[in-house]
Amino acid sequence: MGVEEIPKETLLEMYRTMHKIRTYEETLAKWYYEGKSPRFDISAGPIPGELHLSSGQESAAVGMCIHLKPEDAVIGTHRAHHFAIAKGVDLKKMTAEIFGKATGLSGGKGGHMHLFDVSKNFSCSGIVGASFPQAVGVGIAAKLKGEDYVAVAVGGDGAANQGTFHEALNLAAVWKLPVIFLIEDNGWAISVPKEKSTAVAKNSERAKAYGIPGVSVDGADVIAVYEVAKEAVERARRGEGPSLIEVRTYRLRGHFEGDPQLYRPKEDLELAKEKDPLRNFEKLLLEKGIATEEELSRIREENEKEVQEAIDFALKSPYPEPEEALKGVFAGGD
Ligand SMILES: Cc1ncc(C[n+]2csc(CCOP(=O)(O)OP(=O)(O)O)c2C)c(N)n1
Structure with missing residues (x-):
C-alpha cells in the first residue's frame, strides 16, 4: 500500500x-519558560513541574491513532x-490540566504527565513501563466481553527494559489479547543511549x-507507520492477538524542557531535524x-487558532480551591 x-x-x-x-507543543514551551529564568525554578511560572514534549515523534501517534475507534484505549507515557x-482529547481541558487549573x-491535580480522559479512553502516567500491564488489562476486558476494541500500550525504548514490558508481552501473547505494543524508540532514556541499555x-x-x-x-515516514499500524489493529480486532511495533523516532527537543542536552552529540540533533516527520509529510503531500x-x-491557520483558544481557556480558568486537594485522593477525601 502506498500513499x-x-x-x-x-x-x-x-x-x-x-x-x-507541533503547534501546540511549541506554544506550550513558550509558556513553560515564562517566569522560570534565570534560575529555572521548576515550580515557577504558569506551567509548574516538568514538561516532556514529543516534537519529532508525532508520526507514531498519528499513524497509529488514525485507525482507532472511540472505544479503543490508548495508554501513553x-x-x-x-x-x-491524536486520540481526540479535548484541547482546552488538557491545557487547563497542564496549567494546574480547576477546569x-x-x-x-494530574498535570502534564497524568492526563486522563475516560470519554476518549485515553490515559497516561509518569511511571515508566506502567502502560504495558494496563493495556493487557484492557485487552482481557475486551476479550471477556467479546467485543472487538483494542488497547495500545505506548512505551519508550527505555521502558522496554522494564519487567512490566516482558511480563505484559508474554501474557498478551499467551491469551491472544487485542493489544498493540508501540515502542517509540527515540534512542534515549533521559541521557542514556539505547545501545548502552538494550542488548538487541x-x-x-x-x-x-x-x-x-x-x-x-522509520518514524520519519508517517505513511510507513500508518501501514504497519493498520495491520496490527486489524489483526487484534480479528482476535489473532497482540503485535509489537517499534517506531524509530527522533527527539527534536531535550528529555524535558530545560535539559541542556550536554550528553547529546550535535549530529544526533541534526539527524532529528532531517528526519522531521511533519516536514517530510508536508513535502510528500x-x-x-x-x-x-x-x-x-488553511489547516495551519485553523490549528493556530484552536491552540490559542486552548491556551486562553487555561489562562483564564481559576486554580482549584484549597479544599479540593483532598478530594478524589486516598487521604481522607470523598
Ligand atoms: C518506574 C520509573 N522509573 C524511573 C523513572 C524516571 N524516568 C522518567 S523518564 C525516564 C526515561 C524514559 O525513557 P524512555 O522510556 O526511552 O522514554 P522517553 O523519555 O525517551 O520518551 C526515566 C528513567 C520513572 N518516571 N518511572
Missing part, C-alpha cells in the same frame, strides 16, 4: 493532527501530548521471543500533488 491508496481526507486529517501537535491529541481533565538493536526483535509479530518502522499550499496553510 496513493489512502483517501485524501484521511491524509489531510493526519496532516492536521500532526501540525496541531510521561511524554504523551501527541497521543492525547482541567482532573481538576488540575531493535525492540521488534524481542517480539519473536513471545511468538508475536514485531516490526520496526505537495510533491505528489495531493494537497496545495493553500489547503495546508
Whole structure:
C-alpha cells in the first residue's frame, strides 16, 4: 500500500493532527519558560513541574491513532501530548490540566504527565513501563466481553527494559489479547543511549521471543507507520492477538524542557531535524500533488487558532480551591 491508496481526507486529517501537535507543543514551551529564568525554578511560572514534549515523534501517534475507534484505549507515557491529541482529547481541558487549573481533565491535580480522559479512553502516567500491564488489562476486558476494541500500550525504548514490558508481552501473547505494543524508540532514556541499555538493536526483535509479530518502522515516514499500524489493529480486532511495533523516532527537543542536552552529540540533533516527520509529510503531500499550499496553510491557520483558544481557556480558568486537594485522593477525601 502506498500513499496513493489512502483517501485524501484521511491524509489531510493526519496532516492536521500532526501540525496541531507541533503547534501546540511549541506554544506550550513558550509558556513553560515564562517566569522560570534565570534560575529555572521548576515550580515557577504558569506551567509548574516538568514538561516532556514529543516534537519529532508525532508520526507514531498519528499513524497509529488514525485507525482507532472511540472505544479503543490508548495508554501513553510521561511524554504523551501527541497521543492525547491524536486520540481526540479535548484541547482546552488538557491545557487547563497542564496549567494546574480547576477546569482541567482532573481538576488540575494530574498535570502534564497524568492526563486522563475516560470519554476518549485515553490515559497516561509518569511511571515508566506502567502502560504495558494496563493495556493487557484492557485487552482481557475486551476479550471477556467479546467485543472487538483494542488497547495500545505506548512505551519508550527505555521502558522496554522494564519487567512490566516482558511480563505484559508474554501474557498478551499467551491469551491472544487485542493489544498493540508501540515502542517509540527515540534512542534515549533521559541521557542514556539505547545501545548502552538494550542488548538487541531493535525492540521488534524481542517480539519473536513471545511468538508475536514485531516490526520496526522509520518514524520519519508517517505513511510507513500508518501501514504497519493498520495491520496490527486489524489483526487484534480479528482476535489473532497482540503485535509489537517499534517506531524509530527522533527527539527534536531535550528529555524535558530545560535539559541542556550536554550528553547529546550535535549530529544526533541534526539527524532529528532531517528526519522531521511533519516536514517530510508536508513535502510528500505537495510533491505528489495531493494537497496545495493553500489547503495546508488553511489547516495551519485553523490549528493556530484552536491552540490559542486552548491556551486562553487555561489562562483564564481559576486554580482549584484549597479544599479540593483532598478530594478524589486516598487521604481522607470523598
Ligand atoms: C518506574 C520509573 N522509573 C524511573 C523513572 C524516571 N524516568 C522518567 S523518564 C525516564 C526515561 C524514559 O525513557 P524512555 O522510556 O526511552 O522514554 P522517553 O523519555 O525517551 O520518551 C526515566 C528513567 C520513572 N518516571 N518511572
